[in-house]
Amino acid sequence: MLDLKLEDIDGILVRYNVALEKEMTPDEAAEELYPKDELIYPIAKAIYEGEEDDVIDGLKAAIDAGKDPIALINESLMVGMSVVSQLYDEGIIFLPNVMMSADAMLEGIEFCKTQTSEVPEPKGKIVCHVAEGDVHDIGKNIVAALLRASGYEVVDLGRDCPVDEVIEAVEKEKPLMVTGTALMTTTMYAFKEINDKLLEKGIKLPFACGGGAVNQDFVSQYDLGVYGEEASDAVKIANFIVENGSEIEKLREEFHKH
Amino acid sequence: MVKKYTSMAYANADDMLFGNSKFPVKAGLGLEIGAGYTTPELNYAPRPQAGKSKEKLIKEYERITTDAMARMVQIGAPSIVLETEHVEQMTNNPEWGGAVAHAQKTIMEEYHDEYGIKCALRHTVGDIREDRDYLKLTGDKFDLLMESFEQVAKNGADLLSVESMGGKEVFDYSILRNDTAGILFGIGVLGSMDMETVWSGVADIAKKTGTVAAGDTDCAQANTAMFIAGGLLDKNLAHTIAIVARAISAGRSLCAYEAGATGPGKDCGYENTIIKSISGVPIAQEGKTSTCAHSDVMGNLTMQCCDLWSNESVEYHGEFGGTSVQCWSESLAYDCSLMNVALKTGKAKDLRDMFTLSDKYRDPQGYVLAYDNAYRVGEAIAKDGNDNYLRAKNAAVECCNIVEEGVASGKLKLTRFEINALTKVKEDLAALTDDSDKFMSDCLTKYKEEVAVFLPENYGL
Ligand code: B12
Numbered sequence: 152m153l154d155l156k157l158e159d160i161d162g163i164l165v166r167y168n169v170a171l172e173k174e175m176t177p178d179e180a181a182e183e184l185y186p187k188d189e190l191i192y193p194i195a196k197a198i199y200e201g202e203e204d205d206v207i208d209g210l211k212a213a214i215d216a217g218k219d220p221i222a223l224i225n226e227s228l229m230v231g232m233s234v235v236s237q238l239y240d241e242g243i244i245f246l247p248n249v250m251m252s253a254d255a256m257l258e259g260i261e262f263c264k265t266q267t268s269e270v271p272e273p274k275g276k277i278v279c280h281v282a283e284g285d286v287h288d289i290g291k292n293i294v295a296a297l298l299r300a301s302g303y304e305v306v307d308l309g310r311d312c313p314v315d316e317v318i319e320a321v322e323k324e325k326p327l328m329v330t331g332t333a334l335m336t337t338t339m340y341a342f343k344e345i346n347d348k349l350l351e352k353g354i355k356l357p358f359a360c361g362g363g364a365v366n367q368d369f370v371s372q373y374d375l376g377v378y379g380e381e382a383s384d385a386v387k388i389a390n391f392i393v394e395n396g397s398e399i400e401k402l403r404e405e406f407h408k409h
Numbered sequence: 410m411v412k413k414y415t416s417m418a419y420a421n422a423d424d425m426l427f428g429n430s431k432f433p434v435k436a437g438l439g440l441e442i443g444a445g446y447t448t449p450e451l452n453y454a455p456r457p458q459a460g461k462s463k464e465k466l467i468k469e470y471e472r473i474t475t476d477a478m479a480r481m482v483q484i485g486a487p488s489i490v491l492e493t494e495h496v497e498q499m500t501n502n503p504e505w506g507g508a509v510a511h512a513q514k515t516i517m518e519e520y521h522d523e524y525g526i527k528c529a530l531r532h533t534v535g536d537i538r539e540d541r542d543y544l545k546l547t548g549d550k551f552d553l554l555m556e557s558f559e560q561v562a563k564n565g566a567d568l569l570s571v572e573s574m575g576g577k578e579v580f581d582y583s584i585l586r587n588d589t590a591g592i593l594f595g596i597g598v599l600g601s602m603d604m605e606t607v608w609s610g611v612a613d614i615a616k617k618t619g620t621v622a623a624g625d626t627d628c629a630q631a632n633t634a635m636f637i638a639g640g641l642l643d644k645n646l647a648h649t650i651a652i653v654a655r656a657i658s659a660g661r662s663l664c665a666y667e668a669g670a671t672g673p674g675k676d677c678g679y680e681n682t683i684i685k686s687i688s689g690v691p692i693a694q695e696g697k698t699s700t701c702a703h704s705d706v707m708g709n710l711t712m713q714c715c716d717l718w719s720n721e722s723v724e725y726h727g728e729f730g731g732t733s734v735q736c737w738s739e740s741l742a743y744d745c746s747l748m749n750v751a752l753k754t755g756k757a758k759d760l761r762d763m764f765t766l767s768d769k770y771r772d773p774q775g776y777v778l779a780y781d782n783a784y785r786v787g788e789a790i791a792k793d794g795n796d797n798y799l800r801a802k803n804a805a806v807e808c809c810n811i812v813e814e815g816v817a818s819g820k821l822k823l824t825r826f827e828i829n830a831l832t833k834v835k836e837d838l839a840a841l842t843d844d845s846d847k848f849m850s851d852c853l854t855k856y857k858e859e860v861a862v863f864l865p866e867n868y869g870l
Contacts, residue, residue, distance in 0.1 A: 172826070
């Protein structure tokens with residue numbers, strides 16, 4: 152078959168990802184971010200590596216040394232996870248690493264809970280769902296995992312979720328925001344219904360919407376809508392609410408980029 | 410009867426070409442697919458409001474069909490395939506699907522009678538075997554799926570397709586966790602098992618109704634991987650892992666033809682070049698002229714061996730140049746015209762190679778799917794063609810080898826991240842057993858425990 156000469160390829164296409172790759176390896180970058188405390192360090196590192204058994208071993212050692220199990224959630228598990236989130240945001244590590252770390256962190260939290268009768272306080276509660284009639288749930292799963300990884304309690308209503316179930320969950324859970332994912336132009340209209348029913352009940356909270364079919368113009372059409380393009384935007388929106396309050400106008404100013 | 414492929418349809422990769430397949434397929438009104446020319450395949454979606462009632466839907470598809478046929482005649486296109494991918498209501502209510510097929514075919518017949526334009530209608534029913542929580546592959550939902558096929562076949566559809574989803578629950582879990590064994594199990598083992606069941610059923614219906622059991626695609630898995638992998642700068646999945654999933658999917662989608670399907674394979678099956686090399690069936694492909702539906706990193710390359718050239722899907726609405734179906738069918742038709750000129754002037758292999766080279770080094774996915782390398786993956790599958798697991802594993806291993814050779818040549822440039830991901834997959838594969846029974850029992854134990862939504866009874870296990 153015909154072929155290109157090596158030197159001709161750059162004129163045809165550019166592998167920008169290769170050109171821009173960071174010098175530092177992910178492990179080196181993570182090493183710089185771990186806390187130095189010798190009881191905490193192994194836990195944070197085990198979170199980054201996604202090694203559940205090592206996480207539990209580290210927690211046991213720290214508890215034996217007198218650390219409080221509930222405090223360890225924030226001081227070690229969350230710290231490890233924030234290393235992971237930061238590296239993901241910077242494009243140094245990829246999503247599967249985040250997912251494995253999140254799994255390890257959740258196991259760690261469960262373990263800590265078994266070590267005490269106290270109940271940990273999460274950063275906030277968030278209800279996630281995929282629009283009624285829509286089974287495309289991978290994006291939502293990513294959103295839920297990243298939110299959990301950032302310390303939020305996620306109430307995951309799953310896919311193909313009836314409008315009324317979303318409303319009920321919001322009334323029951325009183326979350327700081329709801330997220331909706333839709334990948335089909337035929338299903339995303341459920342978001343408007345959810346918006347209207349919430350407002351009818353006098354509930355005003357940010358409704359972060361995303362997913363393949365959804366765009367900023369559509370989301371701007373209903374009062375509670377805040378559009379996010381990337382799964383990591385869901386975390387940024389939640390953090391913004393925690394820090395700056397839940398005013399939709401402000402959120403749109405910050406997150407509506409188009 | 411399922412008869413597995415253990416040899417290649419083509420003696421050499423170089424024998425593979427667009428518009429030509431070893432076993433052309435006659436369908437519809439005067440059309441022959443893979444018989445020396447390429448044909449556009451237009452795919453469209455109704456506007457959301459149109460799904461409200463059966464009458465509205467039929468009207469919408471009548472408009473779509475008339476618009477597209479009219480434009481094809483206006484620009485002098487010799488042939489066209491229309492593909493209707495069902496919205497859920499059409500499969501769940503089989504008589505809706507049937508009524509739409511009938512309405513479309515009636516219009517196509519009028520155009521065929523008046524102008525002689527060669528045309529055929531594909532209906533791709535929705536794989537509705539899923540409820541909110543679980544896949545429900547067998548039982549009532551399966552029967553409904555088959556009934557839908559039968560209705561569209563009896564009412565005018567010429568080509569029968571589906572994008573089936575077997576294995577997806579394990580795959581969805583595994584792909585987000587770089588779990589090589591799970592990807593292999595979901596696509597290569599579970600997916601293949603479900604394919605054999607579904608396509609034996611479709612082949613029977615095709616025989617009974619005098620229609621064509623066309624083919625499937627691993628959209629539910631390999632395309633999910635490709636979409637999660639995204640563009641060059643996305644960081645959700647290494648493109649090297651996405652292409653391994655794709656290589657595995659070729660064995661899975663091949664099962665349709667082993668169960669009696671004859672092609673043309675479905676447009677979004679980027680694994681189709683591999684499948685063509687083994688089976689010789691005609692294939693549909695999509696790429697640069699399906700940017701209305703999605704972005705990919707191999708827009709020209711996919712034309713290399715296509716027999717039908719598709720736009721994947723576009724919502725029906727107005728554009729400056731006409732309705733969307735008119736605009737996109739026209740683009741497809743001009744692409745096909747170029748390929749057909751190359752075929753008539755003896756330049757087809759040059760054009761094919763230009764398509765391939767345009768994207769071969771753009772991404773590891775294009776590199777492996779370039780027809781010369783795709784052929785090698787085909788050989789790896791055929792070598793152990795009788796064993797769904799082994800052939801999937803072979804395909805994955807060969808895929809890793811091909812990418813490594815590309816990197817060694819200096820022409821395929823990868824990030825360290827992509828190379829590390831590849832190394833890990835290769836190690837994972839090397840650690841796997843060669844005993845399919847053992848693999849099955851290991852995986853059953855592991856995924857029953859780890860994947861809450863995995864129900865082995867879906868696969869008769
Ligand atoms: C994979 C896939 C499937 C898989 C889904 C597997 C699964 N478990 O999800 C399967 C095979 C099941 C499937 C089925 C169908 N599909 Co489909 N599918 C796709 C495909 C190829 C990729 C989708 C995907 O997973 N992308 C990757 C994920 C990660 O992206 P994402 O969800 O958008 O999420 C990202 C962001 O949007 C963001 N995000 C997501 N949610 C949120 C929320 C917030 C708050 C924020 C901030 C961010 C955010 O985060 C993610 C990462 O950054 C698309 C193609 C496309 N162009 O999108 C078609 C597509 C969505 N499917 C389509 C269709 C038509 C169907 C079917 C109807 C086909 C059929 N005839 O049966 C059925 C639908 C059944 C149903 N009722 O839902 C059409 C929809 C067309 C339309 N009407 O709009 C598409 C667009 C294909 C096309 N071009 O025609 N599909």
